Amino acid sequence: MDKRHFLGAALLTGAAPAFASRPQAQPAGPTLLTITGAITRSNRGALDPALDQMMAKQKLAFDRAHALDFAALAALPARTIRPTLEYDGKPHTLRGPLLADVLAQAGAKPRDGAKVVMRAVDGYAAVLEMRQLRAWNFIVATHLDGKPIPLGGLGPLWAVYDADRVPEMAALPVAQRFGACPWALYHLVVMG
Numbered sequence: 001m002d003k004r005h006f007l008g009a010a011l012l013t014g015a016a017p018a019f020a021s022r023p024q025a026q027p028a029g030p031t032l033l034t035i036t037g038a039i040t041r042s043n044r045g046a047l048d049p050a051l052d053q054m055m056a057k058q059k060l061a062f063d064r065a066h067a068l069d070f071a072a073l074a075a076l077p078a079r080t081i082r083p084t085l086e087y088d089g090k091p092h093t094l095r096g097p098l099l100a101d102v103l104a105q106a107g108a109k110p111r112d113g114a115k116v117v118m119r120a121v122d123g124y125a126a127v128l129e130m131r132q133l134r135a136w137n138f139i140v141a142t143h144l145d146g147k148p149i150p151l152g153g154l155g156p157l158w159a160v161y162d163a164d165r166v167p168e169m170a171a172l173p174v175a176q177r178f179g180a181c182p183w184a185l186y187h188l189v190v191m192g
Contacts, residue, residue: 035103037188039066083161091164120182
């Protein structure tokens with residue numbers, strides 16, 4: 001049987017060829033952000049307790065995930081915000097894609113009431129409903145004051161919003177505005 005007949009027969013019988021279900025290609029650069037949970041696109045397999053040490057120690061578990069490197073994040077349309085930061089009390093320029101657009105890369109389509117867990121490398125996690133992430137225009141910041149955010153500082157990724165532009169948060173002291181903003185973000189879980 002030649003290749004055309006095999007493919008035609010496979011499609012007619014409902015047996016899709018093996019290449020039709022392959023996951024997307026893994027990032028070319030080091031993975032900075034892993035998305036799990038209610039996703040429809042994956043480009044990596046299950047958590048490997050031997051090689052995914054930090055995730056395993058933080059008790060994560062998943063069968064598949066979508067991994068993004070810096071280039072994939074930088075390729076998304078970026079937003080710029082200018083919040084006053086709690087660390088020095090000064091306004092700073094932060095730039096990066098909307099968190100909702102990042103989730104869409106993994107095929108996530110969370111409804112407004114769905115929860116998203118945002119986890120930092122130190123294990124800190126914030127949980128917000130998607131409606132709040134959208135309303136507050138959360139971004140995954142990749143740049144601070146025009147420069148990539150370094151590891152060891154607040155990056156390389158930071159889930160953050162412009163608290164100065166959200167009335168109920170702007171009314172709070174600056175030190176109380178960013179509890180839902182994990183810096184050194186590395187993992188997102190879409191729940192429902």
